[in-house]
Amino acid sequence: MKVYKIAVIPGDGIGKEVVPAAIEVLDRVAELDGNFQFEWTYFPWGCDYYLEHGEMMPIDGIETLKQYDQIFLGAVGMPELVPDHISLWGLLIKIRREMKQSINVRPAKLLAGLESPLKNPRNFDITVVRENSEGEYSDSGGRIHQGADEIAIQNAIFTRKGTERAMRYAFELAKNSRGSVTSATKSNGLTYSMPFWDEIFEEVRKDYPEITTSVNHIDALAAFFVMKPHEFDVIVASNLFGDILTDLGGAIMGSIGIAPAANLNIEGEYPSMFEPVHGSAPDIAGKGIANPIGQIWTGKMMLDFIGQQKAGTQVLTAIEKTLASGIKTGDIGGTSTLGEVKESILSYL
Amino acid sequence: MKVYKIAVIPGDGIGKEVVPAAIEVLDRVAELDGNFQFEWTYFPWGCDYYLEHGEMMPIDGIETLKQYDQIFLGAVGMPELVPDHISLWGLLIKIRREMKQSINVRPAKLLAGLESPLKNPRNFDITVVRENSEGEYSDSGGRIHQGADEIAIQNAIFTRKGTERAMRYAFELAKNSRGSVTSATKSNGLTYSMPFWDEIFEEVRKDYPEITTSVNHIDALAAFFVMKPHEFDVIVASNLFGDILTDLGGAIMGSIGIAPAANLNIEGEYPSMFEPVHGSAPDIAGKGIANPIGQIWTGKMMLDFIGQQKAGTQVLTAIEKTLASGIKTGDIGGTSTLGEVKESILSYL
Numbered sequence: 001m002k003v004y005k006i007a008v009i010p011g012d013g014i015g016k017e018v019v020p021a022a023i024e025v026l027d028r029v030a031e032l033d034g035n036f037q038f039e040w041t042y043f044p045w046g047c048d049y050y051l052e053h054g055e056m057m058p059i060d061g062i063e064t065l066k067q068y069d070q071i072f073l074g075a076v077g078m079p080e081l082v083p084d085h086i087s088l089w090g091l092l093i094k095i096r097r098e099m100k101q102s103i104n105v106r107p108a109k110l111l112a113g114l115e116s117p118l119k120n121p122r123n124f125d126i127t128v129v130r131e132n133s134e135g136e137y138s139d140s141g142g143r144i145h146q147g148a149d150e151i152a153i154q155n156a157i158f159t160r161k162g163t164e165r166a167m168r169y170a171f172e173l174a175k176n177s178r179g180s181v182t183s184a185t186k187s188n189g190l191t192y193s194m195p196f197w198d199e200i201f202e203e204v205r206k207d208y209p210e211i212t213t214s215v216n217h218i219d220a221l222a223a224f225f226v227m228k229p230h231e232f233d234v235i236v237a238s239n240l241f242g243d244i245l246t247d248l249g250g251a252i253m254g255s256i257g258i259a260p261a262a263n264l265n266i267e268g269e270y271p272s273m274f275e276p277v278h279g280s281a282p283d284i285a286g287k288g289i290a291n292p293i294g295q296i297w298t299g300k301m302m303l304d305f306i307g308q309q310k311a312g313t314q315v316l317t318a319i320e321k322t323l324a325s326g327i328k329t330g331d332i333g334g335t336s337t338l339g340e341v342k343e344s345i346l347s348y349l
Numbered sequence: 350m351k352v353y354k355i356a357v358i359p360g361d362g363i364g365k366e367v368v369p370a371a372i373e374v375l376d377r378v379a380e381l382d383g384n385f386q387f388e389w390t391y392f393p394w395g396c397d398y399y400l401e402h403g404e405m406m407p408i409d410g411i412e413t414l415k416q417y418d419q420i421f422l423g424a425v426g427m428p429e430l431v432p433d434h435i436s437l438w439g440l441l442i443k444i445r446r447e448m449k450q451s452i453n454v455r456p457a458k459l460l461a462g463l464e465s466p467l468k469n470p471r472n473f474d475i476t477v478v479r480e481n482s483e484g485e486y487s488d489s490g491g492r493i494h495q496g497a498d499e500i501a502i503q504n505a506i507f508t509r510k511g512t513e514r515a516m517r518y519a520f521e522l523a524k525n526s527r528g529s530v531t532s533a534t535k536s537n538g539l540t541y542s543m544p545f546w547d548e549i550f551e552e553v554r555k556d557y558p559e560i561t562t563s564v565n566h567i568d569a570l571a572a573f574f575v576m577k578p579h580e581f582d583v584i585v586a587s588n589l590f591g592d593i594l595t596d597l598g599g600a601i602m603g604s605i606g607i608a609p610a611a612n613l614n615i616e617g618e619y620p621s622m623f624e625p626v627h628g629s630a631p632d633i634a635g636k637g638i639a640n641p642i643g644q645i646w647t648g649k650m651m652l653d654f655i656g657q658q659k660a661g662t663q664v665l666t667a668i669e670k671t672l673a674s675g676i677k678t679g680d681i682g683g684t685s686t687l688g689e690v691k692e693s694i695l696s697y698l
């Protein structure tokens with residue numbers, strides 16, 4: 001029996017509700033499979049922890065997490081209580097970086113039973129590969145002068161290593177997908193980072209002659225997500241552009257509450273972290289009405305990553321059957337509770 | 350008789366087709382009004398000019414343009430022939446900056462007769478105020494090392510002056526609109542520029558107690574453009590975020606070929622520039638099938654700006670009647686030519 005040791009960080013807001021639901025589902029597919037099981041260890045880190053201890057996680061938090069096979073995270077952030085740049089850079093972004101989870105993978109896919117806000121969407125199935133460790137999200141910059149003359153500078157830092165790694169990962173994925181990679185750029189406006197990005201894309205694509213490529217500016221690409229999402233297969237994007245495109249991806253699927261994500265350490269040196277696209281949604285937290293599908297689908301991504309694809313497919317099928325049967329939370333036009341959605345998914349496994 | 354001296358830069362690709370069409374419409378409303386007229390002076394600057402002269406416009410181009418009341422521009426860019434960062438920084442972005450057109454205003458509005466790709470859009474009418482002179486679009490940055498170790502840095506530079514100017518403009522617009530301003534931020538990921546942006550927004554809004562405000566991260570806001578665009582009135586955004594949101598705005602209206610824009614020098618020191626959101630679309634240029642509505646609606650924005658609102662409203666009404674009568678180009682589901690759309694708009698004036 002294979003045992004996976006998973007560190008669980010429910011985090012804040014609805015994270016505390018959707019994570020336990022997803023864990024029930026994951027335990028059930030493992031039990032049905034019979035050849036593997038999970039060992040979950042909970043860490044109560046997040047904004048509550050911060051309010052008590054003055055930090056989002058203990059000083060040795062990262063070292064602790066390194067002892068686990070993977071990390072399963074809910075959501076982080078309570079902007080009313082803790083400024084976002086503290087809560088996120090103290091936990092979510094900190095883990096992404098210190099664990100070298102340099103690739104973020106997020107699918108956007110038309111699911112059976114889910115109503116897209118698009119009028120007549122043709123079947124779309126996009127995978128966004130987001131560079132997850134550098135780029136526009138840098139802690140480099142500063143301010144000068146005060147009052148009317150004040151200036152703030154934010155440095156976006158792109159390394160060839162980080163850029164190439166994300167691109168190669170995208171090309172590898174495309175081999176097992178529909179054979180096409182689109183690069184999100186903005187080299188017409190940003191004159192250093194994005195021409196660099198384009199050059200590297202141009203080089204990397206030469207190593208994959210069997211893959212079709214295209215390049216779009218982020219503004220146009222955002223519009224294409226609305227106008228013709230079915231034309232895309234794998235998209236490779238910088239940290240910020242990937243962030244924007246994947247929320248848009250959630251929107252065209254029908255809800256950000258659905259969209260899953262994986263922060264991957266593709267070298268396998270440290271654990272990867274599985275965390276849905278949605279945030280902590282403090283406004284609906286604690287009411288039992290949050291959509292657990294983003295978190296459960298995120299669990300499917302973890303299953304796939306650890307090599308349990310059969311179980312992963314079972315989970316996605318159960319999600320689709322649940323949606324098709326009309327058992328949905330409010331954000332996607334239903335009236336069901338979190339618990340009802342979870343029970344339905346369990347019953348379809 | 351008031352005479353407006355307008356510098357016309359058709360630019361590249363479809364710019365050369367849609368600009369003359371829009372000028373016909375503008376001349377006609379002026380004639381119908383009887384109290385003002387336009388004097389158009391053409392400048393053949395753009396990529397063809399570059400291929401011949403090695404620069405996008407003459408050295409004294411900016412000085413020349415300063416002699417006009419306003420600038421009416423088509424589209425710039427022929428990426429197959431001239432790299433975007435040359436064509437755009439040598440003309441479009443150069444004019445925006447050297448003429449201190451620090452505010453870019455772009456509406457996104459559900460137009461009668463236009464099919465939105467959204468399923469059941471409620472009536473939306475958004476105005477995006479984009480900071481147009483600094484921020485992420487900076488020519489500051491560089492590279493270090495070669496080969497595997499190469500690094501590119503792009504500096505985003507936000508001044509209080511530029512940021513505050515865009516915000517105050519947005520608040521002023523909101524007074525004459527539905528009284529709400531939304532700020533596009535990303536202070537949870539970008540730790541210098543966007544917290545600065547948020548602080549200034551927080552200060553500026555205190556001067557407008559009658560205006561309702563909200564703040565959204567750009568990723569969520571992009572998703573909201575798809576899920577609930579009717580909830581927004583005026584949005585204030587940085588250069589890059591405004592760029593992305595306004596292409597999205599074009600998409601939810603039905604086509605980027607529709608969306609108009611104004612690059613405003615609000616101090617009135619230099620001419621402003623009116624230029625649609627769409628690009629030069631080299632793939633369909635010269636075929637007479639481009640959608641002239643973006644350019645014509647851009648003409649309406651120029652009319653409004655110079656104080657000819659009555660004529661401006663006439664133009665928009667004629668556009669809506671044309672769309673409602675089914676006379677549309679291919680990009681918005683019709684079969685009409687550019688010429689037919691123009692004739693129809695002329696006939697409805």
Ligand SMILES: CC(C)[C@H](C(=O)O)[C@@H](O)C(=O)O
Pocket residue numbers: 188189219437441442592626
């Ligand atoms: C062509 C490009 C530089 C430009 C921009 O990004 O400003 C365009 O997308 C726009 O929105 O006017």
Ligand SMILES: CC(C)[C@H](C(=O)O)[C@@H](O)C(=O)O
Pocket residue numbers: 088093243277537538568
């Ligand atoms: C919360 C925030 C810092 C984060 C990001 O921008 O990476 C989130 O939007 C995401 O996409 O995971």
